Amino acid sequence: xxxFQKLAAGPLAVNELARAMPVSRPAVSQHLKVLKDAGxxxxxxxxxxxxxxxxxxxxxxxxxHFDQMWTRAMxxxxxxxxxxxxxxxxGQRRGRGSRQKERSRKSVH
Amino acid sequence: xxxFQKLAAGPLAVNELARAMPVSRPAVSQHLKVLKDAGxxxxxxxxxxxxxxxxxxxxxxxxxHFDQMWTRAMxxxxxxxxxxxxxxxxGQRRGRGSRQKERSRKSVH
DNA sequence: CCTGTAGGTAAGTATTCACTTACGTAAGTA
DNA sequence: TACTTACGTAAGTGAATACTTACCTACAGG
Numbered sequence: 001x002x003x004f005q006k007l008a009a010g011p012l013a014v015n016e017l018a019r020a021m022p023v024s025r026p027a028v029s030q031h032l033k034v035l036k037d038a039g040x041x042x043x044x045x046x047x048x049x050x051x052x053x054x055x056x057x058x059x060x061x062x063x064x065h066f067d068q069m070w071t072r073a074m075x076x077x078x079x080x081x082x083x084x085x086x087x088x089x090x091g092q093r094r095g096r097g098s099r100q101k102e103r104s105r106k107s108v109h
Numbered sequence: 110x111x112x113f114q115k116l117a118a119g120p121l122a123v124n125e126l127a128r129a130m131p132v133s134r135p136a137v138s139q140h141l142k143v144l145k146d147a148g149x150x151x152x153x154x155x156x157x158x159x160x161x162x163x164x165x166x167x168x169x170x171x172x173x174h175f176d177q178m179w180t181r182a183m184x185x186x187x188x189x190x191x192x193x194x195x196x197x198x199x200g201q202r203r204g205r206g207s208r209q210k211e212r213s214r215k216s217v218h
Numbered sequence: 219c220c221t222g223t224a225g226g227t228a229a230g231t232a233t234t235c236a237c238t239t240a241c242g243t244a245a246g247t248a
Numbered sequence: 249t250a251c252t253t254a255c256g257t258a259a260g261t262g263a264a265t266a267c268t269t270a271c272c273t274a275c276a277g278g
Contacts, residue, residue: 001178008182010189014255027237029256048245048254054186063179069110070172073117073163123225136267138226157224157275 003031004054007041011053038062112140113163116150120162147171 003017014032018025032052035041039058043050112126123141127134141161144150148167153160 005178005182008185008189010185015253023236024238025255026239026257030236033256045245048252050255054182056183056186059179059183063175066172066175069114070168073113073168074165076117076119078165124223132266133268134225135227135269139266142226154275159225 003028004035004040007052007054011051013046013049013051015049017052112137112144113149116161116163120160122155122158122160124158126161 002021006012006017006020014025014028017032018028021028032041032043036043036052040055040062041052041058042055043052111130115121115126115129123134123137126141127137130137141150141152145152145161149164149171150161150167151164152162
């Protein structure tokens, strides 16, 4: 997020980013790779340096994704608050005499 | 996030959540604790069970936080795109003859 | 009371993460 | 051609995370 926010101010080379942060340059490179894979930044060769900048499209996509999540969450929530019937007071019975003491799924150890 | 989204559909007890997930009940409890500390969910005793539901206020706060981030980022970005002068073509010179081979800050090991 | 269901918490462990150092390569520059 | 700056990537490592099992307490019903 720190990198993301710095890039918001304009394109920067890896070195410039790294110099303004408490971590090494390779660390920054690795973060940039993740951001790039996520489509949040783009890079361009610029002589021997490599300029990174935000990718507005990717950012917009992510933002939309979150917005949808909040909206969905609050929408469904409000709806559930209006009719507090249903969705409750059920579901305790276990599969008929299943005596297991709360076992895990998964776990193969 | 999975828990969050399930809760969006309405209040649920820990058991009900856990049954719908690939992890154990205690794991769910721990996540709920984190969500609660973050102000995203609230809980209420209901007989022997404990119902968890989203906390609209906390959710709204987080949402606002993100919105602000997107807005700031894109705002600054757009502004920087309009005047592509400055903010570039500078910053390569190192402190005059500093011969260190790229050292780290931090690292005390 | 005694028993069974619900659920929080402690302790231990495997997995994931974020960094670091060490190299290796490309592009400008003398 | 040799040197230097800028970067990416591999390998290794410590710390943080996300689980698991094992307990322990609270409430509800017979």
